[in-house]
Amino acid sequence: MILEWIRFIVGTIILCCGLLIFALEVFGVFRFDFVLNRMHAAAMGDTLGIGISLIGLIIFSGFNFTSLKMFLVVIFLWFASPVSSHLIGRLEVTTDEELENYCEIEDNCQP
């Protein structure tokens, strides 16, 4: 009986941490001035937020098949989300005309 309550409390705390990270991410996407900063905030917030939230939900649901699927989601997203942000950053760097004004680009970078 006590075990159930411990599981509930631990799961709630971790889930609330995950939701807090999402809130910080949305706040960051609104407050930054440049596109690349916003993309950085979104990428970090997405990956970490969904990792922690889904770990909290795995604790909620216990030890069954559904938890395994959620773990697979976490693994897939931890591989796929950084690649998405890399491609978006590449798009921004190649199509922005005034990038030199506020950003330093090294010499041997290819778009």
Added chain:
Amino acid sequence: MKRKNNAFFRWFFGEEDTLIGKVEMKAQPEYEQKEGEIRELMEERAQLREQIYDVRDNTKLKLFHKMYNIAAVIFCITLISILLVNVSWLPHYGDGDNPVNNEVSARYIESGLQETGAVNIVTGMILDYRAFDTFGESNVLFIATVTVLILMRLDKEKKAPAKPGVEVYSKAEDDMTMTIAEAQANDRIYEPKNDAILQKVAGFLVPIIFIFGIYVVLNGHLSPGGGFSGGAIIGAGLILYLNAFGFEKTERFFTEKTYKWICFVALTFYCLAKSYSFFTGANHLESGIPLGTPGAIVSSGLILPLNICVGMVVACTMYAFYALFRKGGF
């Protein structure tokens, strides 16, 4: 089927037209325009301009245009109000004695598990009770791909130079069609030039996507899924591979021949599996395959092979649409 060197194959592959010079009985004279015709043409054009296109001077025409706009709006409003009044007379959604909750759906829900052996009633319905509808849908997907192929396919080699004696209907500089070589050169500006990060990650993720797609296809009769959604996932995996590695590597294992053979085998198997009842007298739509225990993967008769067939057709269709719109070929 090997290609032999007789007249049929030469006509089939477009090298020789057997009817040129043999259809007309005598040669036609050249076209000369008579003198009165030019004047008639100009008069006709002036008449048209005056009565149909001249909006400034012709008052009847102006009035007609204004009345046309008003009448169109009134007609639309009337039609919409009639349809809305009809909709308000329909029974409440989800009511017990709606005509849709009749004996057919009651029969499907009650004896669905027993007669088809599928735990998921929806899959049991679309692949057992109403299997012909699903067959028609798979055929529609195939026809759609063939239509897109006809419209968007590009020629492999250079366009054939004009033969003497054959009229060319468009000038060379107005011709906007491309060959496949030109399209590939055009496509280089779209590819982000062999992105190493994307290639490494795609090499890891594409097998996972395929395995997950196969899992969804095979579990069609146990949990929501089935051929259509599983096929879409496999198609998405193929598109990811194409985006990461380019066209040449994908053509190593997926060419037009592959597409043709997969669709042919899948649709023929479906047709033979479900139309044998025409030959056995169409008395019962049962198959001889035993149903097995519900809840196991190998159960419910023919539903598992049919799911696989539908999945293959859907996956090929998704990949074919993407490749045809992007490059004009496979």
Added chain:
Amino acid sequence: MSPVLENAYHVVFVGALIFLAVMLIFCFIRAVRGPRVADRIVAVNMIGTIVMVIITILSLLLKEGYLADICIIYAMISFLAVIVLTKVYMGVYFEKKQKGEKK
């Protein structure tokens, strides 16, 4: 499980859902307002991730195990969407540049 615990689970899940729905609306605002194309792609990606968490919470709330499959499918499709969109926009940019140089 005791009814107190069930009630507690229900409250936590519904509260999280409402919070995430509000976050979603903010992401929409960024998608509509963002001055460049990359802003919009980033916002759509974020909307996809938040929807994934919503679907997982729903699958625990309704006690149906198969909704987690939809989560994986959504992740794959949104990843693929970002790849194809960036490729298309880079191609459009290069084409315009080439046409500008030709003239």
